[in-house]
Amino acid sequence: xxxxxxxxxxxSFMLVGVGGQGTILASNxxxxxxxxxxxxxxxxxxxxxxQRGGSVTSHVRWGERVYSPIITQGDADILxxxxxxxxxxxxxxxxxxxxxxxxxxxxxxxxxxSGGASYPEDERLHRxxxxxxxxxxxxxxxxxxxxxxxxxxxxxxxxGALASLMxxxxxxxxxxxxxxxxxxxxxxxxxxxxxxxxxxxxxx
Amino acid sequence: xxRLLSGNEAVAHGAWVAGxxxxxxxxxxxxxxxxxxxxxxxxxxxxxxPNEKVAVDVAVGAAYAGRRAICTMKHVGLNVxxxxxxxxxxxxxxxxxxxxxxDDPSMHSSQNxxxxxxxxxxxxxxxxxxxxxxxxxxxxxxxxxxxxxxxTPVMLRLTTRVCHTSAVVEVSEQRMQLPEPGPYPRNPxxxxxxxxxxxxxxxxxxxxxxDLAEYAETFQYNFIEERSSDLGIITGGIAYQYAREVFPExxxxxxxxxxxxxxxxxxxFAASVNRVIVMEELDPFIEEQxxxxxVEVYRGAPVHENGYEPNxxxxxxxxxxxxxxxxxxSAQKAGLLPENGNGLPEYEAVEAPPRPxxxxxxxxxxxxxxxxxxxxxxxxxxxxxxxLGMVPPLSAIHTTGCMGASIGVAHGADxxxxxxxxxxxxxxxxxxxxxxxxxxxxxxNKSNVITIIMDNRITGxxxxxxxxxxxxxxxxxxxxxVDLEALVRAIGIEKVKTVEAYDxxxxxxxLKAWVAEEGPAVLITKHECALLxxxxxxxxxLEVNTEVCNGCSLCFRIGCPSISKSDQLDPKYGRPLAxxxxxxxxxxxxxxxxxxxxxxxxxxxxxxxxxxxxxxEA
Numbered sequence: 001x002x003x004x005x006x007x008x009x010x011x012s013f014m015l016v017g018v019g020g021q022g023t024i025l026a027s028n029x030x031x032x033x034x035x036x037x038x039x040x041x042x043x044x045x046x047x048x049x050x051q052r053g054g055s056v057t058s059h060v061r062w063g064e065r066v067y068s069p070i071i072t073q074g075d076a077d078i079l080x081x082x083x084x085x086x087x088x089x090x091x092x093x094x095x096x097x098x099x100x101x102x103x104x105x106x107x108x109x110x111x112x113x114s115g116g117a118s119y120p121e122d123e124r125l126h127r128x129x130x131x132x133x134x135x136x137x138x139x140x141x142x143x144x145x146x147x148x149x150x151x152x153x154x155x156x157x158x159x160g161a162l163a164s165l166m167x168x169x170x171x172x173x174x175x176x177x178x179x180x181x182x183x184x185x186x187x188x189x190x191x192x193x194x195x196x197x198x199x200x201x202x203x204x
Numbered sequence: 205x206x207r208l209l210s211g212n213e214a215v216a217h218g219a220w221v222a223g224x225x226x227x228x229x230x231x232x233x234x235x236x237x238x239x240x241x242x243x244x245x246x247x248x249x250x251x252x253x254p255n256e257k258v259a260v261d262v263a264v265g266a267a268y269a270g271r272r273a274i275c276t277m278k279h280v281g282l283n284v285x286x287x288x289x290x291x292x293x294x295x296x297x298x299x300x301x302x303x304x305x306x307d308d309p310s311m312h313s314s315q316n317x318x319x320x321x322x323x324x325x326x327x328x329x330x331x332x333x334x335x336x337x338x339x340x341x342x343x344x345x346x347x348x349x350x351x352x353x354x355x356t357p358v359m360l361r362l363t364t365r366v367c368h369t370s371a372v373v374e375v376s377e378q379r380m381q382l383p384e385p386g387p388y389p390r391n392p393x394x395x396x397x398x399x400x401x402x403x404x405x406x407x408x409x410x411x412x413x414x415d416l417a418e419y420a421e422t423f424q425y426n427f428i429e430e431r432s433s434d435l436g437i438i439t440g441g442i443a444y445q446y447a448r449e450v451f452p453e454x455x456x457x458x459x460x461x462x463x464x465x466x467x468x469x470x471x472x473f474a475a476s477v478n479r480v481i482v483m484e485e486l487d488p489f490i491e492e493q494x495x496x497x498x499v500e501v502y503r504g505a506p507v508h509e510n511g512y513e514p515n516x517x518x519x520x521x522x523x524x525x526x527x528x529x530x531x532x533x534s535a536q537k538a539g540l541l542p543e544n545g546n547g548l549p550e551y552e553a554v555e556a557p558p559r560p561x562x563x564x565x566x567x568x569x570x571x572x573x574x575x576x577x578x579x580x581x582x583x584x585x586x587x588x589x590x591x592l593g594m595v596p597p598l599s600a601i602h603t604t605g606c607m608g609a610s611i612g613v614a615h616g617a618d619x620x621x622x623x624x625x626x627x628x629x630x631x632x633x634x635x636x637x638x639x640x641x642x643x644x645x646x647x648x649n650k651s652n653v654i655t656i657i658m659d660n661r662i663t664g665x666x667x668x669x670x671x672x673x674x675x676x677x678x679x680x681x682x683x684x685x686v687d688l689e690a691l692v693r694a695i696g697i698e699k700v701k702t703v704e705a706y707d708x709x710x711x712x713x714x715l716k717a718w719v720a721e722e723g724p725a726v727l728i729t730k731h732e733c734a735l736l737x738x739x740x741x742x743x744x745x746l747e748v749n750t751e752v753c754n755g756c757s758l759c760f761r762i763g764c765p766s767i768s769k770s771d772q773l774d775p776k777y778g779r780p781l782a783x784x785x786x787x788x789x790x791x792x793x794x795x796x797x798x799x800x801x802x803x804x805x806x807x808x809x810x811x812x813x814x815x816x817x818x819x820x821e822a
Contacts, residue, residue, distance in 0.1 A: 018559065031208055031370055032208065035206070035208055035372065040372055041208060041370075041371065041372055042336075042369055042370070042371045043208065043369065043370040043371075044365065044368065044369040044370075045368050045369075045370075046312065046368075053559060053562070053564075053765055053788075054559050054560075054561055055556075055559045066371075067445040067446070067448040067449045068445045068446055068448075068449040068527060068528050069336075069365060069369040069371070069445065070365070070527040070528070072527050072528055072529035072530075073529055073546055073548065074546060074547050074548055075528075085554075085556040085557060086556055087554075087556075088553070088554035088555060088556040089555075089556035091551070091554075092548055096547065096548060096549050108557070108768075109557050109558065109559045109765075110562060110763075110765045110768065111557050111558045111559070111560065112557045113768030113769060114760050114767070114768050114769055117557040117558060118557065119557055120554045120555065120556065120557075124552075124554045125554055127552070128551060128552070128553075128554045131549055131550075131551040131552075132548075132549060132551065
């Protein structure tokens with residue numbers, strides 16, 4: 001073990017989305033990335049009965065030494081919502097002033113389409129995020145992913161957007177992403193990542 | 205090498221490193237991945253048994269034969285296996301034997317929250333309780349050493365949070381080389397537990413647990429972290445992590461072995477600090493033992509006025525898993541930490557729409573529940589995806605308790621004189637698990653139960669594990685497929701029918717007729733789980749013919765997530781028309797069969813329509 005180095009700054013990521021959106025893959029990327037940067041890492045998945053179409057959350061924590069694998073109220077430095085209404089369910093996880101990344105995309109559940117529930121308006125969701133932090137970013141992850149020909153890469157677009165807001169070498173990100181996707185999808189995912197990077201650089 | 209492994213993957217690695225030759229288990233969240241990962245290691249035998257009792261017997265037999273063996277299950281699986289587990293405690297074995305019990309605090313995927321550390325004490329079996337993936341691996345290896353040193357099975361008790369959290373593990377690729385076993389033991393005094401032998405063995409296992417308590421004093425995974433002497437925390441399992449998170453200054457006694465406990469270590473630790481608290485999820489299991497040692501545990505709140513409270517637990521809740529917030533708030537209430545608000549801004553909550561679990565689009569169980577709902581019969585359900593037949597609008601399950609209970613419960617209701625025609629609903633894997641003896645009882649004792657075996661050819665809920673009907677083993681070998689219909693007949697049921705599960709008319713016609721008749725009957729509804737790769741290939745989203753649909757809403761009654769109300773209204777009635785989400789629909793045609801106006805196109809019609817459109821374009 002090397003000594004005399006600065007202790008690593010702890011970072012907790014909370015990822016929320018809907019089953020089938022690639023939330024877990026994104027969480028795996030963050031966990032592997034933390035490990036490659038020399039962090040202690042814990043990654044907790046919550047998936048029980050609702051495998052598809054259910055609300056999915058994953059917690060990733062980086063630190064010099066990570067104890068609890070769980071992120072509780074106000075613990076998340078970074079909250080990523082792959083589906084925008086999920087920000088309503090999990091906003092209290094975000095540390096006030098932390099970074100919120102929202103995929104500007106809705107998946108309307110059956111409770112809305114044939115039940116009594118309603119889907120929240122964009123304006124209320126925006127206001128909610130703004131109450132917690134000035135660092136809220138809304139990314140058109142699915143639109144961008146569709147532009148490059150595969151809506152399923154929206155999760156990597158969002159990771160690209162996140163990368164543009166973190167001080168970590170982009171090659172470190174790409175190394176991990178490339179390891180995580182099948183060879184024939186490497187170029188597509190690289191493009192998705194780069195488009196995600198640009199999406200934030202082009203303006204908040 | 206450092207790798208990120210889940211607790212389950214780490215146990216599989218540990219078992220392989222420890223030279224485990226035989227693994228048996230039954231799928232159950234959160235334990236399932238252990239065997240799936242272990243099965244892929246070289247030079248191992250791993251299998252899915254039909255139930256946990258068989259799995260323990262298999263592991264016991266392998267250990268009698270001198271090979272290290274492991275057995276995996278979820279907490280309630282140990283209830284099923286309890287008889288064999290107690291037997292293993294009595295006999296010991298010739299080689300290491302480890303029983304993995306994966307408990308589920310918070311009941312993420314379970315029907316109860318039992319704390320299986322109690323089972324360790326109950327059967328005089330030592331229990332190791334890891335706090336992360338590294339410990340999960342190390343404790344697995346240690347468990348085999350303890351098992352052999354003390355001639356006892358060892359319980360490796362996991363919890364969901366450990367099973368399903370990935371953490372950094374130092375992995376070695378070196379496997380222990382174990383000596384070739386001798387011949388199968390001929391030692392009836394040890395292995396034949398007739399009363400005369402059992403009476404001697406009972407003395408032996410009581411002594412064994414005393415010896416283990418002595419061993420626990422120096423067991424390397426019981427250790428003290430000395431910090432401030434103001435507060436001492438005795439903890440084990442995942443709770444250790446929350447102790448470190450919330451009380452960074454406190455001294456900690458971390459118990460890797462939570463049964464039996466080291467008396468000297470605990471009493472000396474308690475004497476070295478001003479106040480001792482015990483931090484553990486679920487039952488006050490460690491706490492009660494620590495109190496019996498005469499250690500004063502700080503309680504926070506006063507004891508009940510008469511001095512007695514069943515399951516009295518200090519400071520921390522007895523229900524649900526912990527996290528740093530639960531621990532912090534409990535400690536604040538007990539006066540161990542100062543109160544300080546949650547630090548969140550004032551905000552107007554925005555409610556996200558609920559996303560409850562429902563039967564998947566294309567689920568072959570859906571048609572039966574649609575029919576059962578129409579027939580208004582009492583339905584006793586079982587454990588599996590089909591429990592979701594309870595959810596509105598299907599609302600067609602009225603009881604569900606535990607594995608295999610559906611048929612026995614329906615039988616009991618019938619012989620009690622219930623005037624209604626009772627139905628039991630059970631999946632293929634659950635039927636093999638514990639449904640078979642109950643169905644034999646229906647035939648033998650001649651009740652009027654109608655049993656529906658929902659045969660989707662796989663164990664679905666836990667994520668597609670092979671079973672005796674699948675035709676493949678855990679290690680991907682071709683094998684037999686149990687002939688369900690022949691089996692049911694052999695049990696003594698004469699009225700048996702197998703239908704295509706998607707065929708609403710066949711399901712409805714059969715059940716309607718049977719409800720009006722007497723005697724036991726079994727309907728097998730057969731179709732592969734819609735999420736299996738073979739089924740994914742046949743996905744073909746259906747379409748609504750909006751010229752014909754008049755918004756009658758009958759198709760909404762099948763509770764399919766891919767059908768919803770469109771924005772388009774029927775001109776006559778002003779009702780919203782149905783629409784089908786092409787990304788979700790698999791083309792199972794249940795909705796098309798239910799539609800009274802033929803407004804939903806069947807697969808053939810969809811194909812014909814597309815061909816016509818293509819021809820037009822060309």
